[in-house]
């Protein structure tokens with residue numbers, strides 16, 4: 001049944017709220033996306049991952065669903081959706097949707113019923129438990145919510161607590177209940193029958209909780225993690241869902257997978273198992289963090305090591321290739337630093353080469369293709385290196401919208417106000433908001449995201465004046481046009497798709513050098529991760545070979561050989 005089309009695809013992630021507003025309410029919508037289909041086609045991507053567009057009260061921007069079979073009011077109607085999928089398919093672009101089924105919204109009808117009484121038929125769709133301690137006034141266990149605070153909320157009505165591993169408006173579904181699992185399969189089939197080509201499965205590794213819901217080890221950043229991540233019935237639930245839905249169509253199923261790393265991936269993504277096709281792992285996106293939250297500078301050696309381990313997985317396990325999504329800050333400040341020493345565009349292009357010439361399923365996140373970057377909030381303290389036009393100091397509290405950022409600021413203000421400067425500083429680097437600013441289409445008002453006079457739901461990055469799709473599409477040397485070339489180069493290219501991966505100079509803190517080989521043919525990938533010239537010596541294995549540069553982020557192409565690499569230089573040679 002499965003053609004495994006993901007193996008030769010290039011994905012583009014759309015966060016609909018911030019992509020394009022068609023009706024002037026300041027919120028991106030489906031007609032907005034439809035108006036940009038030709039843009040996507042021209043960019044050359046072959047598949048779209050659409051973040052949630054279902055009915056939702058938007059506590060977490062659509063990751064809290066109140067009706068899985070309907071479209072969010074702000075985004076449009078089912079007719080709009082059908083027009084979107086047709087528009088994509090007409091252009092040869094596949095569509096995968098977001099499947100958010102670890103939890104629902106508390107405004108979903110199942111939960112509204114569930115909370116009514118202990119004998120309601122939907123009670124068992126969720127986790128309800130008696131509290132601990134005298135009078136049951138303490139949560140049933142010590143698990144922490146991924147969005148801070150306890151993972152339980154008390155309800156007067158029935159004198160019990162319900163579990164929420166995210167916000168209290170995102171109660172966790174009880175997958176031990178067979179009815180819940182059938183509902184999920186039915187939802188998948190509903191969308192497959194509409195022509196949807198697959199799903200990105202939100203926090204799918206959390207769906208099975210340890211029997212008895214035991215206390216977790218006291219361990220930061222998340223108490224309880226080992227009790228609900230990849231435990232007990234995980235494989236059983238996934239296999240069943242694959243049988244009932246995923247594997248009945250020619251789908252691609254990508255899991256968002258906390259807990260899955262290069263070390264254990266084979267257990268979860270091997271083709272032969274017929275479970276998830278691939279996963280978004282957090283290994284490399286945590287490599288500039290202590291405890292997953294406190295930012296520090298990236299250590300290139302560590303990043304390369306993580307990549308190398310994924311590349312070394314058996315052929316039947318396919319990695320994903322991504323730097324950005326709607327939960328991550330923008331990749332340029334984090335992976336090359338805020339100070340690009342005047343070589344911002346070169347850095348943006350180099351990162352793309354370093355990542356997308358590896359084996360795996362490539363994903364680009366909206367705006368990444370024009371080098372969109374983090375919001376210039378005051379605490380980031382990097383403005384001295386920026387263009388004058390970016391000196392619009394923003395106050396964190398004024399610009400952050402994300403439920404997680406807001407929770408963090410609120411809690412620290414309440415319980416440890418003296419830490420606020422540090423917290424603000426950390427958020428200035430890691431906040432999810434950085435990825436959620438409106439897409440920069442043009443130099444017009446509101447970056448062309450919505451019409452003049454409308455108020456975008458979230459602050460537009462002021463750098464849109466000189467960084468936007470309009471300007472870059474007219475400039476052959478732009479980041480955008482570089483991405484177009486790279487995407488085109490990768491698709492259908494056997495060496496990139498499944499050539500062997502061999503790395504050189506693994507210990508270098510400056511260079512990322514690897515080859516993709518099939519027999520005698522190979523691609524040599526040479527990247528300078530620093531903003532200064534760096535010495536490069538030709539690896540023994542490449543000596544005496546003819547080299548032809550196929551991709552280069554400088555106009556003037558220099559030959560493969562012992563030489564100085566220019567700041568952030570990246571070249572792909574066919575050898």
Ligand code: TEU
Nearest residue numbers: 060063100146166202203256326327432
């Ligand atoms: O994300 C899961 C999640 O917890 C992380 O991505 C989180 O945002 C990160 O660790 C913060 O540092 C998924 C969705 O991608 C996210 O947008 C939702 O908020 C979350 O699930 C709940 O549905």
Ligand code: CA
Nearest residue numbers: 021023027029
């Ligand atoms: Ca709108």
